[in-house]
Amino acid sequence: MTDYAQLLKEHExxxxxxxxxxLEVIEKYGHIAIERIYEEVSxxxxxxxxxxxxxxxxxxxEKGVLTEVPIIGQKSKYEIAKEEHIHLICTxxxxxxxxxxxxxxxxxxQHVAEVSGFSLEHRQLNLYGLCESCK
Amino acid sequence: MTDYAQLLKEHExxxxxxxxxxLEVIEKYGHIAIERIYEEVSxxxxxxxxxxxxxxxxxxxEKGVLTEVPIIGQKSKYEIAKEEHIHLICTxxxxxxxxxxxxxxxxxxQHVAEVSGFSLEHRQLNLYGLCESCK
DNA sequence: ATAATTGCAAATTTTTTGCAGGTTC
DNA sequence: GAACCTGCAAAAAATTTGCAATTAT
Numbered sequence: 618m619t620d621y622a623q624l625l626k627e628h629e630x631x632x633x634x635x636x637x638x639x640l641e642v643i644e645k646y647g648h649i650a651i652e653r654i655y656e657e658v659s660x661x662x663x664x665x666x667x668x669x670x671x672x673x674x675x676x677x678x679e680k681g682v683l684t685e686v687p688i689i690g691q692k693s694k695y696e697i698a699k700e701e702h703i704h705l706i707c708t709x710x711x712x713x714x715x716x717x718x719x720x721x722x723x724x725x726x727q728h729v730a731e732v733s734g735f736s737l738e739h740r741q742l743n744l745y746g747l748c749e750s751c752k
Numbered sequence: 753m754t755d756y757a758q759l760l761k762e763h764e765x766x767x768x769x770x771x772x773x774x775l776e777v778i779e780k781y782g783h784i785a786i787e788r789i790y791e792e793v794s795x796x797x798x799x800x801x802x803x804x805x806x807x808x809x810x811x812x813x814e815k816g817v818l819t820e821v822p823i824i825g826q827k828s829k830y831e832i833a834k835e836e837h838i839h840l841i842c843t844x845x846x847x848x849x850x851x852x853x854x855x856x857x858x859x860x861x862q863h864v865a866e867v868s869g870f871s872l873e874h875r876q877l878n879l880y881g882l883c884e885s886c887k
Numbered sequence: 888a889t890a891a892t893t894g895c896a897a898a899t900t901t902t903t904t905g906c907a908g909g910t911t912c
Numbered sequence: 913g914a915a916c917c918t919g920c921a922a923a924a925a926a927t928t929t930g931c932a933a934t935t936a937t
Contacts, residue, residue: 631911631916651901666919671902673917678825687822689876690813692901703861705870716864725857726838726879733851734884735840741824741878744861749869766891766936786926801894806927808892827926 619644619697628680635669636677638662640697648686648694648704648713686713688743701740707748718742754779754832763815770804771812773797775832783821783829783839783848821848823878836875842883853877 622632730737757767865872
């Protein structure tokens with residue numbers, strides 16, 4: 618159980634109840650879309666405004682607390698920012714799973730970028746298919 | 753210059769003027785967002801409706817003529833469906849460049865998916881950074 | 888001739904904004 | 913107490929829908 622108040626302060630954000638609850642919900646589900654965060658946090662804090670969710674997601678992405686995960690055919694999901702990893706996305710049940718990116722692949726992509734005269738900042742690898750339980 | 757009327761028919765879609773123009777514009781720009789397609793095609797066909805763009809993009813993605821390219825912090829762009837490749841995305845000027853995915857990386861990702869009991873359908877690798885002219 | 892497609896207008900859905908009151912540090 | 917954050921209501925932006933007229937095969 619991470620100390621989200623602490624995490625927020627480290628990123629120059631005030632630790633409000635809404636923010637810590639948003640983070641708890643994102644951690645609980647791993648990857649989650651805006652509307653769904655709203656539904657979940659509302660269960661705990663009924664007067665929550667959707668505008669607050671939007672403002673906070675934008676702010677927390679800017680400050681590096683969250684990462685956006687854009688997905689083909691869906692609205693973006695958000696996750697707590699963490700070490701580099703890839704996503705396995707089930708095209709049937711929409712589940713998103715994290716996997717570590719192996720060193721070779723990582724070096725390969727770095728190489729591709731360099732050869733193209735590109736200074737690499739961030740990698741995003743999504744693998745789409747059927748998860749174990751859906752196939 | 754591809755024969756888009758032909759391409760559409762091969763995918764069970766009628767070859768309307770609007771559709772072929774949308775495809776020409778997408779090919780011209782490589783990767784382009786909905787609003788921008790609308791602006792560009794409108795120059796040629798002023799009575800074009802934005803609803804027509806939406807309906808057609810959805811239909812052409814479903815039929816496999818187009819591919820959606822979801823991007824962090826932007827609206828999705830669309831490209832003509834083609835052999836597998838990756839995207840180099842400039843975080844400064846938003847340019848998107850295609851690169852072939854090398855065989856090793858491709859095998860690596862296949863392996864990661866298998867190990868996780870995942871049956872892989874589609875890969876999507878985006879590399880974000882500064883392009884040659886922006887850095 | 889038939890079935891599909893277009894453009895329009897209206898409806899929905901999603902996201903952003905401004906501001907008064909409340910909260911955090 | 914100063915700066916920041918929230919919730920609300922309204923505005924703006926993005927996407928979808930229904931339908932009559934038109935077009936492709």
